[in-house]
Amino acid sequence: MNIQSLAIIEDDEKVRNYLTEQIQAYTNIPQVLSFSDGEAALSALTKNAVDIAMFDVQLPGIDGIECTKRLKMVHPRMQIMMLTVYDDTETIFSALKAGASSYMLKSTPPEKIIEAIAELHSGGSPISSQIARKVIEAFTVKEKVNEYFQELSRREQEMLELLSKGFRYKEIADKLFLSVETVRTHIRNVYEKLQVNCRIEALKKTGLL
Structure with a gap:
């Protein structure tokens, strides 16, 4: 996994620390940053881009989707993963439209999240199976x-x-x-x-x- 830097943006301290520990334990990523709110992440990552940023959707102040939109305008090559509990189609499509290339649910086992990080970096667009079904259903409904x-x-x-x-x-x-x-x-x-x-x-x- 040739990723040099990754940022975790999550307001729940326990979740943020757990993700940081898992990524540091099971990857060789040299730099793992963490932020508890959108403003701090946006300020830091605008100045110094990371390879991958993992955003929760719901954050204090600027939400993860708005942060994604702004960061992609400045750093279009930065890869964004949404890691959230929200599985409604409106949020999913808003995140993808803003520039996220991956959409994972927090219920995903940590080893699958690690796999998704590697897949995202290699050019893939990993999404949780439940999210994939929602996307397919949304397009199926639109045809009817x-x-x-x-x-x-x-x-x-x-x-x-x-x-x-x-x-x-x-x-x-x-x-x-x-x-x-x-x-x-x-x-x-x-x-x-x-x-x-x-x-x-x-x-x-x-x-x-």
Whole structure:
């Protein structure tokens, strides 16, 4: 593994220290940096690029996706891996669009993360299997739907997709790390945009049923 420098950007101290220990123990990377927030990472890595930066999505201040976008503008050759708990399609696509080449879940075993780091450095784009399935499902859904669906925001589309699979509001809230009230608000907005009064009508109008 011919990687000279790697940065871990993670606000959870235990996770950050654990990742640092694993990488130092099982790789020969000479320089492993760590940061607890986006601002500090952005400031340091803008001045001195690393080969690979591993970002959590949710960070104090500037989030990992925004950091990725800014760093790729300055250092387009820097490889970015998102290492997060978020598996919703909106976050996944936002990260990839910002410039991340890898998207891994924190539930991934450490040895697989080490493998993903090596694969990323060698030109691959490693992503967790659950994330790969989400990406494939997102494209599959888009082939079925119509212009009404396309006019909705990505978050609203995701809500409808989950409704079409039989998920209840509470389950959707848990899955997307939102409150039930936020889910209700999104669904209400969807109904207004589509000019429908219920789930069945919304799914029929958008081609999901």
